[in-house]
Every structure is written in structure tokens, then in C-alpha cells.
Amino acid sequence: MTASGLPVLREGLRRLASSAISLIYPPTCVACGAATGQPHALCAACWSGLRLIERPYCERLGTPFALDLGIGSLISPGAISEPPVFGRARAVAIYDGTARDLVHRLKYGDRLDLARAMARMMAAAGSELLEEADLIVPVPLHGLRLWRRRFNQSALLAREIGRRSGKRCDLRALARVKATRPQVGLTRHQRADNLQGAFRVTDTGRIRVAGRRLLLIDDVTTTGATGNAAARVLLRAGAASVDLLTFATVTRDGL
Numbered sequence: 617m618t619a620s621g622l623p624v625l626r627e628g629l630r631r632l633a634s635s636a637i638s639l640i641y642p643p644t645c646v647a648c649g650a651a652t653g654q655p656h657a658l659c660a661a662c663w664s665g666l667r668l669i670e671r672p673y674c675e676r677l678g679t680p681f682a683l684d685l686g687i688g689s690l691i692s693p694g695a696i697s698e699p700p701v702f703g704r705a706r707a708v709a710i711y712d713g714t715a716r717d718l719v720h721r722l723k724y725g726d727r728l729d730l731a732r733a734m735a736r737m738m739a740a741a742g743s744e745l746l747e748e749a750d751l752i753v754p755v756p757l758h759g760l761r762l763w764r765r766r767f768n769q770s771a772l773l774a775r776e777i778g779r780r781s782g783k784r785c786d787l788r789a790l791a792r793v794k795a796t797r798p799q800v801g802l803t804r805h806q807r808a809d810n811l812q813g814a815f816r817v818t819d820t821g822r823i824r825v826a827g828r829r830l831l832l833i834d835d836v837t838t839t840g841a842t843g844n845a846a847a848r849v850l851l852r853a854g855a856a857s858v859d860l861l862t863f864a865t866v867t868r869d870g871l
């Protein structure tokens with residue numbers, strides 16, 4: 617064989633190896649496990665089950681408007697009557713169908729490939745917030761729950777978003793100091809009460825968040841009570857601003 621034939625052979629071997637890998641491990645949908653064309657992606661059926669949030673949406677809460685209220689209506693009635701503590705919230709999708717499946721799979725499945733796919737979508741949906749942020753902070757779990765579940769899904773997402781964007785991510789700035797009962801089934805006001813005193817900014821966190829624009833990361837937001845409680849302590853600790861980026865949101869406005 618001539619020397620010029622070597623690169624061709626090498627390329628041929630590389631292709632053979634990569635097709636052998638995809639024969640053994642064909643790329644599958646991160647939500648349902650069906651075969652897909654691309655790794656770390658969703659199949660067509662799961663894509664169609666995802667209700668992506670696109671403008672026009674409330675510029676504060678990031679929730680879509682049921683009706684087009686016309687130019688100038690950029691803030692939803694809910695954000696005006698009860699302004700959130702955080703600055704702006706954004707989410708990839710409405711919390712139902714595929715989005716709910718993905719959130720559940722991540723929470724109970726410890727799946728890094730899933731965190732990557734979800735973080736990629738979150739970085740796109742929250743690109744404006746991400747660009748302006750100095751520091752990414754995940755919503756923490758209480759120690760007991762973390763110990764039971766072994767990992768914090770919000771920290772997984774935050775770390776992946778940090779890796780993709782090159783922004784710093786601080787997993788220890790914020791601590792959950794109260795084991796709150798599950799928020800499911802609680803009213804809006806009960807949720808806020810339940811979270812009283814739930815978060816604390818750590819001593820090292822105080823130094824890191826002071827004067828910084830923060831981007832809080834969580835998997836799903838329901839009433840915004842968790843985001844508000846976390847934002848309140850971060851702002852009290854001197855953060856310049858706090859925005860919230862989640863994978864999914866349970867909409868209130870306009871439904």
C-alpha cells in the first residue's frame with residue numbers, strides 16, 4: 617500500500633467503528649427510548665408531545681398568553697397583581713406530555729444524557745437571561761432528600777448549562793435548611809408558607825453572590841413559590857438580580 621492510501625484506510629476504519637457502535641447502541645429517544653436518527657435527542661412523536669413556549673409570553677413570568685393581547689401587553693395580569701421576587705422567568709415547555717415525562721425521568725432516573733438534552737433546550741429558551749448572568753445557581757435539595765435520591769436534578773441541569781455556556785456555576789451558594797413537605801396538593805399561599813425559611817445563602821455563597829447577576833436553575837416551576845423564596849434570600853445576601861430558568865412551567869396566566 618502507498619502512503620497516500622493510509623488516510624483513506626484510517627477514515628474507512630473510523631466509519632466502520634462508528635457504524636459498529638451505532639449497531640450495538642443505536643441512538644434512542646431520551647424520553648421514550650424509541651430509535652432515533654440522532655443521539656441525545658427526541659423522536660418525532662415525543663417532539664410533537666412537547667408544548668414549547670414561544671413569544672408572545674409574559675416578559676416577567678415567561679408564561680404564554682392565551683390570547684394575543686396586542687402590542688404593548690408584555691406583562692401578564694398575574695405578574696402585575698402579584699409581582700414575582702425574581703426578575704424574569706423562562707421555561708422550555710408547558711409541564712405536560714413529553715415535558716412531564718422528561719422531568720420525571722430526570723428526577724428518578726439519574727440520566728446524564730437526559731440532563732444534557734434538557735440543558736441544551738434550556739440554554740436556548742433562556743439565552744437572554746444566560747447571556748446577562750454572572751453566576752448560575754441551582755435550587756438545592758434538602759440533605760435528607762438528596763441522600764435518598766443521591767443527586768439533585770437541578771444541579772445536574774445547572775452544571776450542564778454552565779458547561780455549555782462557559783458561565784460559572786456554584787452548587788454551594790444556596791442551601792436548603794428546612795425539609796419542606798411536598799408542594800403537591802398545596803394552595804398557592806400554603807406553598808409560600810411551606811417554603812418560609814427553607815433556603816439560606818451559605819457563608820462562601822455570600823461572597824460569591826454579592827453584586828452578581830444570578831440565574832437560578834430548577835427543573836419545573838409551579839406557582840413560582842420556590843423561585844421566589846430562593847430569590848428573596850439571594851437578593852437579601854446582596855445579589856444584583858435573580859432570574860429563573862426551568863425546563864417546564866405550570867402556567868397560570870391566560871389558561
Ligand SMILES: [Zn+2]
Nearest residue numbers: 645648659662
Ligand atoms: Zn420518543
